[in-house]
Amino acid sequence: MNLIVDIGNTLVKSALLExxxxxxxxxxxxxxxxxxxxxxxxxxxxxAILSSTRGEMPEVAEWLRERVSSLLLFTPQTPVPIRNVYRTPQTLGRDRLAAAVGATVLFPGRNVLIVDFGTAVTIDLVTADATYRGGCISPGVQLRFGALHDRTAALPLCRPSDEEGLQGLTTEEAVTRGVMNSVAFEIEGYIRRMEAQIDGLCVIFTGGDAKYFVKRIKNTIFASCNLVYCGLERILEYNASEEYLD
Incomplete structure (x- = not known):
């Protein structure tokens, strides 16, 4: 088995994968x-592989090194089994690149659009030739709720909801539906434009808040909560072999 440690902006996820x-x-x-x-x-x-979006984590790395025989630190210099045309690879979130690698494992030879509903909403494209083509970043659901509450005098701090509808009849409903609909409409618009440009586009939803949007957005969507894990394990195996030297 392999140990995956994924330190994100909000959560630290550790998993055993086989x-x-x-x-x-x-x-x-x-x-x-x-x-x-x-x-x-x-x-x-x-x-084991350690990936962090919070900068280097030397204490965590040292703790892991004392307990596993082989530890890979996932950095911008780590070889990956896909082509990356991002112009500033040193600033690319490691979770975004790992998700792109995971997409090529789950859907090899496909054009894949990855929508990650985390602290930020990221939308990234991997083409059928296994090339990461970049994407976009916008505030996530919790950030939008927090901004409305923190930057106004009276709006309540609301939470995500499965309830659909365009109009709220209370202020809490208005905020909740406004945020949830704004994210859904944003993603729907992006998918629609990308599908017009790219044939056979496959769309994957991942991230903690993806569950609120799989049914809300009326497209053929694949949901994969383990996409980043899958990509990190592939990167770990890739670097453990001589494959990347070919």
Whole structure:
């Protein structure tokens, strides 16, 4: 099995993967050594990969090195099994690149649009020739709710909702539907324009808030909550072999 540690903007996710399958995982706001030690006790871990969007995490890396035989730190210099044409690869979120790699594993030879509903909403394109073509970033659902509450005098702090509708009959409903609809309409518009430009476009939803939009957005959508895990494991295996030297 492989250990994946994915430190995101809001959550730290650690998981044991075996042949792309999540055996067990732990999610917290910070890296939790006790929980990860529990994962390591579940079985024989061959390798581990550490990815962080919060900058380098030397303490976490050192803790992992003492407990696994092989640790890969995922940095902008790490070889990946896809072509990356992003002009500033050093500023590219590692989760975005890992998701792009994961898309080529799940849908090889396809044009894939990845919509990640996390702290930010990111929309990224991977083409059928396994090339990452970049994308866009906008505020995520929680950021939009927080901004309305923090930057106004009286608007309440609301939460995501599955309820659909265009008009709210209370201020809380108006805020909730405004935010949820704004994200849905944004994604629908982006997908519509991309489908007009790219044949056979496959759309993947991932990220913590994806569950609110899979049914709300009326397109053929694939949902994959483990897309980043899948990509990180592929990167780990790629670097553990001599494949990238070919």
């Amino acid at each position: 042949r792309r399958r999540v055996v067990e995982e732990h999610t917290d706001g910070v890296f939790c050594p006790e929980a990860v030690a529990g994962l390591l006790e579940r079985g024989r871990v061959r390798r």
